[in-house]
Amino acid sequence: xxxxCWLPPRPGQGQPPTVARAAANTAPAGIGxxxxxxxSGSNSLxxxxxxxxxxxxxxxxxxxxxxxxxxxxxxxxRFHWFDDSHEWKQMDKxxxxxxxxxxxxxxxxxxxxxxxxxxxxxxxxxxxxxxLQSPIELLDGRDPQYGASATDLAANFxxxxxxxxxxxxxxxxxxxxxxxxHTTRYSDLRPNVLGRSLAEKHLKDxxxxxxxxxADVGAWLPATSRWPRWLQPAVGYGAQxxxxxxxxxxxxxxxxxxxxxxLSFDVDLRRIPTRSKLLKRVFxxxxxxxxxxxxxxxxxxxxFVAHGxxx
Numbered sequence: 001x002x003x004x005c006w007l008p009p010r011p012g013q014g015q016p017p018t019v020a021r022a023a024a025n026t027a028p029a030g031i032g033x034x035x036x037x038x039x040s041g042s043n044s045l046x047x048x049x050x051x052x053x054x055x056x057x058x059x060x061x062x063x064x065x066x067x068x069x070x071x072x073x074x075x076x077x078r079f080h081w082f083d084d085s086h087e088w089k090q091m092d093k094x095x096x097x098x099x100x101x102x103x104x105x106x107x108x109x110x111x112x113x114x115x116x117x118x119x120x121x122x123x124x125x126x127x128x129x130x131x132l133q134s135p136i137e138l139l140d141g142r143d144p145q146y147g148a149s150a151t152d153l154a155a156n157f158x159x160x161x162x163x164x165x166x167x168x169x170x171x172x173x174x175x176x177x178x179x180x181x182h183t184t185r186y187s188d189l190r191p192n193v194l195g196r197s198l199a200e201k202h203l204k205d206x207x208x209x210x211x212x213x214x215a216d217v218g219a220w221l222p223a224t225s226r227w228p229r230w231l232q233p234a235v236g237y238g239a240q241x242x243x244x245x246x247x248x249x250x251x252x253x254x255x256x257x258x259x260x261x262x263l264s265f266d267v268d269l270r271r272i273p274t275r276s277k278l279l280k281r282v283f284x285x286x287x288x289x290x291x292x293x294x295x296x297x298x299x300x301x302x303x304f305v306a307h308g309x310x311x
Contacts, residue, residue, distance in 0.1 A: 048114035060132060075144055082140075082147025089239035089259055093155040094211040098177045100129030100159025102288050108167060118171075126164035130156045174216040178234070178266065178290040182311040184208045189253065190243050210238040210310075212290040214266040230271035234290060236262030240299075264295035264310060 084092070107125035112118065116125075133156045141148030159177075166173050184207040187194035195201035201208060213236075218229040241255040250257060269283035269291075295310035 049111075049116065052110055052114045076142045077144040079138070079141040080147050082149060083151075084147075084149050085151040087245045088206050088242055089257060091206040091209060091211075091239055091242075093151060094237060095179075095209070096133065096152050096155035097159040097162070098179055098211055098288075100133050100156045101163050101177050103129035103132050104160045104163040105129075105173060108163065122164060122167045126167065127160050129163070130160040170219065172219070174219045176214045176216070176232075176268070176287065178212040178214055178288060180210045180212065180236075180290040180292070180311050181208050182210075184240075186241065186243050186255075194243070206242055207238075207240050210236045210260075210262065210290070212236040212262075212264075212266065214268070214290070216268065228271075230268045232266045232268050234262075234264045234266040234293075236260075236264060236290070236295070238262070258299055258301055260297055260299045262295045262297050262310065264290075264293050266293065267291050 104126050107128035108121050109125075111121035111125045134153055137148040137152060140146045140152075162175075162177075163173070166175060181202050183198070183201060184205060186207045187196075187201050187205045193204065194207075195204040212234045214232040214234040216229065216232055218225065218227045218231075221227050238260040240258055240260060241250065242257045243253060243255060244250050268287065270287050272283060274280060274283070292309050292311045295307045297305040297307060297310075299305070
């Protein structure tokens with residue numbers, strides 16, 4: 001069982017931590033993990049479920065404690081709300097959706113691995129992403145520089161609901177949100193906020209982040225179709241020239257933030273045939289990322305832009 005959290009620093013007021021990833025030890029047969037590990041009502045339920053519940057409780061409690069003691073330092077205020085829905089071209093909301101979706105995906109598959117019946121696994125695990133990320137708003141709400149965000153909560157909920165809806169409708173994920181990143185020059189203009197090291201830039205520089213939605217079109221095609229299930233069309237969303245939340249502060253640097261839209265394709269690593277259980281688990285976790293590929297971009301400044309290889 002693998003469970004990891006991604007909690008990036010905030011590049012400005014109202015920017016919440018984005019909890020990133022949760023991966024499990026099972027998935028539908030043919031996707032990443034052998035089907036014989038998922039047996040509802042089997043003896044594995046009595047052994048695996050307590051281990052799973054205990055590991056989740058301990059790891060999440062430790063994460064929340066470390067956040068409260070190390071991340072949210074300094075002065076505390078009374079709990080309050082802050083409307084950050086207009087900031088950062090909503091890139092942080094995309095991050096919340098992405099994080100909650102994959103945490104819920106991991107939880108559902110971990111419950112299946114533990115032997116929980118499929119329907120219960122979907123409902124119990126489906127809201128884990130929302131439950132894991134939302135308490136962070138309590139910490140944000142007591143930080144005088146930020147505040148709890150209703151739109152963050154909405155993005156968390158939609159991420160979990162998106163996973164639940166697909167599992168109930170198809171029994172699998174056919175529309176997969178993914179993430180990619182490339183370095184930009186903007187972090188050098190404000191490194192204390194947008195990051196100094198490469199790891200910090202990954203977490204804090206929204207200019208370099210792109211969020212994708214990849215479609216498993218082969219799942220809707222007839223069984224006789226020769227479309228490779230590993231090849232998936234992808235649409236992406238990003239934004240540029242965001243150094244400050246304030247319009248005037250950006251303008252003083254000669255910057256005007258704008259949105260970017262992409263059309264590309266993605267390789268679904270879960271569909272790559274392999275007999276290695278280790279590789280299957282690696283591919284399962286890595287499937288949260290969009291791999292570099294040619295892309296067609298449209299933005300209001302330059303119109304259509306072709307990229308030979310976009311990250």
